[in-house]
Amino acid sequence: METMNKIDLNNYKEIIENYLEQYSLKNFPSNLTDSAHHIMTLDGKRLRPIMVLMSYMSYDEKYEKALNAAIAIEVFHNFTLVHDDIMDEAKVRRGQVTVHEKFGVNKAIVTGDAMLPHSYNLLTLGNEDKAADLLAVFSKMAIEVMEGQQYDMNFETMDEVTPEEYMEMIRLKTSVLFGASMEIGGVIGGASEDDRQKLYDFGLYTGLAFQIMDDYLDAFGDPKTFGKKVGGDILLNKKTFLLTNAIKMATPEQKQQIETLFNETNEASKIEQFKALFTEMNLPQLCLNKMEELHDKALGRLRSTTISEENKERLEYLGDVMLRRVK
Amino acid sequence: METMNKIDLNNYKEIIENYLEQYSLKNFPSNLTDSAHHIMTLDGKRLRPIMVLMSYMSYDEKYEKALNAAIAIEVFHNFTLVHDDIMDEAKVRRGQVTVHEKFGVNKAIVTGDAMLPHSYNLLTLGNEDKAADLLAVFSKMAIEVMEGQQYDMNFETMDEVTPEEYMEMIRLKTSVLFGASMEIGGVIGGASEDDRQKLYDFGLYTGLAFQIMDDYLDAFGDPKTFGKKVGGDILLNKKTFLLTNAIKMATPEQKQQIETLFNETNEASKIEQFKALFTEMNLPQLCLNKMEELHDKALGRLRSTTISEENKERLEYLGDVMLRRVK
Numbered sequence: 001m002e003t004m005n006k007i008d009l010n011n012y013k014e015i016i017e018n019y020l021e022q023y024s025l026k027n028f029p030s031n032l033t034d035s036a037h038h039i040m041t042l043d044g045k046r047l048r049p050i051m052v053l054m055s056y057m058s059y060d061e062k063y064e065k066a067l068n069a070a071i072a073i074e075v076f077h078n079f080t081l082v083h084d085d086i087m088d089e090a091k092v093r094r095g096q097v098t099v100h101e102k103f104g105v106n107k108a109i110v111t112g113d114a115m116l117p118h119s120y121n122l123l124t125l126g127n128e129d130k131a132a133d134l135l136a137v138f139s140k141m142a143i144e145v146m147e148g149q150q151y152d153m154n155f156e157t158m159d160e161v162t163p164e165e166y167m168e169m170i171r172l173k174t175s176v177l178f179g180a181s182m183e184i185g186g187v188i189g190g191a192s193e194d195d196r197q198k199l200y201d202f203g204l205y206t207g208l209a210f211q212i213m214d215d216y217l218d219a220f221g222d223p224k225t226f227g228k229k230v231g232g233d234i235l236l237n238k239k240t241f242l243l244t245n246a247i248k249m250a251t252p253e254q255k256q257q258i259e260t261l262f263n264e265t266n267e268a269s270k271i272e273q274f275k276a277l278f279t280e281m282n283l284p285q286l287c288l289n290k291m292e293e294l295h296d297k298a299l300g301r302l303r304s305t306t307i308s309e310e311n312k313e314r315l316e317y318l319g320d321v322m323l324r325r326v327k
Numbered sequence: 328m329e330t331m332n333k334i335d336l337n338n339y340k341e342i343i344e345n346y347l348e349q350y351s352l353k354n355f356p357s358n359l360t361d362s363a364h365h366i367m368t369l370d371g372k373r374l375r376p377i378m379v380l381m382s383y384m385s386y387d388e389k390y391e392k393a394l395n396a397a398i399a400i401e402v403f404h405n406f407t408l409v410h411d412d413i414m415d416e417a418k419v420r421r422g423q424v425t426v427h428e429k430f431g432v433n434k435a436i437v438t439g440d441a442m443l444p445h446s447y448n449l450l451t452l453g454n455e456d457k458a459a460d461l462l463a464v465f466s467k468m469a470i471e472v473m474e475g476q477q478y479d480m481n482f483e484t485m486d487e488v489t490p491e492e493y494m495e496m497i498r499l500k501t502s503v504l505f506g507a508s509m510e511i512g513g514v515i516g517g518a519s520e521d522d523r524q525k526l527y528d529f530g531l532y533t534g535l536a537f538q539i540m541d542d543y544l545d546a547f548g549d550p551k552t553f554g555k556k557v558g559g560d561i562l563l564n565k566k567t568f569l570l571t572n573a574i575k576m577a578t579p580e581q582k583q584q585i586e587t588l589f590n591e592t593n594e595a596s597k598i599e600q601f602k603a604l605f606t607e608m609n610l611p612q613l614c615l616n617k618m619e620e621l622h623d624k625a626l627g628r629l630r631s632t633t634i635s636e637e638n639k640e641r642l643e644y645l646g647d648v649m650l651r652r653v654k
Contacts, residue, residue, distance in 0.1 A: 029474035031481065083440060087433040106414040109436065110477050113410060116443050117469035120462060128459035135451055135458055142444035147356035150437050154358065 009321060012050045015063070016070060020046075024071045028118055035103040035111040039078045042094045047322055048181045049074045054318055055185025055199055058311035065126065066188050069134065072122035073181050076138075079115035080145060082108050087153070094227075116142070123184075133187045141180035148172025155239045166244040167208070175207030191305075198301045205298035206319045209291045213323055215240040216287040219275055231271035237262050241290070242283050249281055295323060336648060339377045342390070343397060347376075351398045355445055362430040362438040366405045369421045374649055375508045376401045381645055382512025382526055385638035392453065393515050396461065399449035400508050403465075406442035407472060409435050414480070443469070450511075460514045468507035475499025482566045493571040494535070502534030518632075525628045532625035533646045536618045540650055542567040543614040546602055558598035564589050568617070569610050576608055622650060 024040055025033055049070035056066035084090075085098040086108050092098065100108035123138055124131040151169040155161050182203035186196045217226050218233040219242055233240050243258075250258060257277060264270040278284065298319060302312055320326045351367055352360055376397035383393035411417075412425040413435050419425065427435035450465055451458040478496040482488050509530035513523045544553050545560040546569055560567050570585075577585060584604060591597040605611065625646060629639055647653045 027470075029470060029477065031474060031477045080440075083436055087436060106480055107477065109410055109414060110473050110480070113407075113439070113443070113476075114470050114473035116440070117466045117473075120447060121466040121470070124459060124462055131458040131462055132451060132455035135447060135462065139444045139448040143354075143356060143441050143448070146437050146441035146444075147358060149440075150356065150358045150434065153433055153437070 009050070009318070012053055013046050015053070015067075016046045016049045016074070019067050020049075020071055020074065023068070024075055024122075025118075027121075029114055032107070032111050032114050035082075035099050035107055036078075036115055038096075038102060039082050039093075039099050039111075040075070042096055044094065046074060047318075048077055048177060050318065051178060051181040051203060052185040054315055055182045055203075056189045057185075058199075058305075058307040058315065059186070059189030059191055066185055068122045068125040069127065069184050069188055072119045072138075073177070073184065075115050075119040075122060076142065077177060079112045079119065080149070082112040082115070084149065087149075127188050130187055134184060137180050137183050137187060141176045144172045144176045148174070148176075158239075160247060161239040161244050163241065163244045163248055166239060166241060170208060170211040170241075171204070174211045175204045178207030178210070179204035195305045195307070198305045201301040202298045202315065202319070205294045205301065206322060209294035209298070210322050212241045212287055212291050212294070215242055216284065216291075219271075219278060220284055231267070231274075234271050234274045235267055241287060242278050245283055245286060246278060246281055254281070291323065295319065295325075336377070336645070339380055340373050342380070342394075343373045343376045343401070346394050347373075347398050347401060350395070351402055351449075352445075354448075356441055359434070359438050359441050362409075362426050362434055363405075363442055365423075365429060366409050366420075366426050366438075367402070369423055371421065373401060374645075375404055375504060377645065378505060378508040378530060379512040381642055382509045382530075383516045384512075385526075385632075385634040385642065386513070386516030386518055393512055395449045395452040396454065396511050396515055399446045399465075400504070400511065402442050402449060403446040403469065404504060406439045406446065407476070409439040409442070411476065414476075454515050457514055461511060464507050464510050464514060468503045471499045471503045475501070475503075485566075487574060488566040488571050490568065490571045490575055493566060493568060497535060497538040497568075498531070501538045502531045505534030505537070506531035522632045522634070525632045528628040529625045529642065529646070532621045532628065533649060536621035536625070537649050539568045539614055539618050539621070542569055543611065543618075546598075546605060547611055558594070558601075561598050561601045562594055568614060569605050572610055572613055573605060573608055581608070618650065622646065622652075 020040060025036055028036055052070035052073055053063050053066055056069075057063050081093065082099045085093055086100045086105055090098050091101050098108075099111060103111070120135075120138070124134050127134065148169055148171070151165075152173055155165075155169065179200040180203070182199040183196050186199045191199065215233065218228070218230065218240065221230055223230045232238075233243075237243075247255065247258060254277065257273075261270060261273055261277070264273065299316060302315055302319075305312070317326070347367060352363055355363055379397035379400055380390050380393055383396075384390050408420065409426045412420055413427045413432055417425050418428050425435075426438060430438070447462075447465070451461050454461065475496055475498070478492075479500055482492075482496065506527040507530070509526040510523050513526045518526065542560065545555070545557065545567065548557055550557045559565075560570075564570075574582065574585060581604065588597060588600055588604070591600065626643060629642055629646075632639070644653070
């Protein structure tokens with residue numbers, strides 16, 4: 001593979017897609033392959049497995065050694081999507097019908113339940129000598145993701161969620177998976193304990209910034225490029241980085257306004273008014289500042305690893321793509 | 328621990344219960360502990376973790392080395408119960424309200440999803456040097472259990488299920504977990520490849536016989552000792568060992584009678600008539616013969632291992648307790 005530059009991110013995606021297509025459901029139960037295949041082939045950015053590969057390649061360019069672990073991470077991620085969609089009663093994901101809509105809730109539960117041990121199988125395949133370390137990183141992450149999912153569900157019935165609670169929730173639900181992706185690449189590549197922790201932190205901070213960007217774009221994104229329905233979180237009164245900070249900083253009048261807006265039934269008006277309020281409170285800037293802060297932390301950790309400058313640049317570029325800092 | 332005899336099976340259960348109480352939910356997410364604790368503390372026989380311990384102790388009496396893996400198996404088993412109860416819409420398990428009834432379906436899904444990686448964590452804890460082998464046995468089993476669960480669900484909408492298909496379903500859904508319990512004890516105890524396979528087979532055949540006994544007792548068991556509602560499977564038209572064999576062996580008249588009975592609304596009469604038909608077709612004896620055949624196979628495999636006579640007797644006794652051959 002050539003040295004990283006702005007063009008060849010698609011090379012990584014292609015490697016991942018080809019390998020996923022061939023091996024991600026190898027030895028998977030035949031009576032669950034249709035449903036698992038449905039979620040695994042939805043068009044996605046494959047950021048997490050690309051992270052595993054790039055992290056590994058910071059120690060050894062022969063990326064084949066990290067491919068099984070990379071797709072393990074993607075299978076795990078897709079398992080969480082299948083179960084999340086059941087819980088959210090989502091009908092559509094990435095423009096396609098969700099697994100439980102197409103195959104029924106029970107089959108969707110069992111499909112996810114089989115994808116999880118399948119991802120464990122893939123994780124250590126070809127790297128059995130590192131099984132204990134890989135297992136430790138992966139299981140800790142998996143349990144934290146579930147803990148985050150439960151926090152997120154608890155938020156729905158909580159009157160007030162602080163920005164700190166929100167950050168802890170997205171750390172668990174979203175960001176630890178990016179951290180683990182980086183660390184798993186490092187483990188297979190033979191990174192030191194110290195590098196492993198720094199790679200994990202790079203993934204974690206980038207993941208946090210990624211989620212805050214998603215919250216920002218939900219309100220202020222361009223409908224043409226966002227990929228999801230703009231204003232979706234607002235319509236659900238979802239406790240996001242924007243809303244939790246708005247509630248924290250609100251004057252009594254603004255608090256009243258927010259309460260009233262929660263019950264606004266005109267969708268366009270609700271989105272418009274919330275956006276106006278967020279802007280009035282300078283929250284778009286707060287998002288951008290927070291993302292900048294997290295991006296800086298991520299880079300600080302990356303730069304203090306022992307990997308080469310070239311490899312640092314490659315990972316930095318991946319972070320920039322994730323956070324839409326480059327086109 | 329003393330030499331095995333008819334009295335001290337409770338010693339094993341007590342060891343398991345104490346260890347479960349202390350360690351089974353250690354480092355489990357605090358926001359999911361209540362729901363996981365609910366299922367883990369339902370009164371159960373703890374047969375699977377006892378199997379892990381006894382299998383291990385066939386190689387080394389210091390059972391502490393196998394305790395984490397034993398409770399990993401029990402946590403995994405309980406995860407499947409939580410999700411199975413959601414899919415079956417079961418309201419009661421072992422006389423207690425089910426997890427999803429008490430905590431809601433979504434929390435029950437996430438609880439199971441966290442229990443599964445938690446069981447992986449426990450599996451290798453203290454036996455990291457054997458992580459690759461433990462993982463391989465455990466993941467293969469876990470995926471097969473899900474495959475079996477999906478077969479079982481497919482059966483609900485299939486017109487005809489053969490006894491062979493039924494046996495394959497219970498091999499996957501129920502029996503491989505007993506096989507893996509035995510093998511995992513062997514792996515930790517340092518058993519040879521050959522012994523491992525034989526221990527697995529002992530668990531597998533015993534598990535198959537155990538499930539056929541359950542099918543038999545559902546129709547012909549004593550309501551005082553069965554533990555579940557007698558006739559429960561009959562009322563659900565469930566494809567069991569009895570029903571699949573009845574349909575296979577039925578004359579055209581008997582087939583017609585079965586079709587009519589499927590729609591019988593008087594519950595007591597439906598159970599009575601099905602039992603009469605099964606008896607007329609000599610199916611109780613078929614069950615007992617099949618159990619005997621499987622029990623013989625299990626013992627044949629056990630006896631050909633390299634473990635001591637005393638340890639063979641101990642495991643044989645456990646099988647006898649499972650299959651109610653002793654009081």
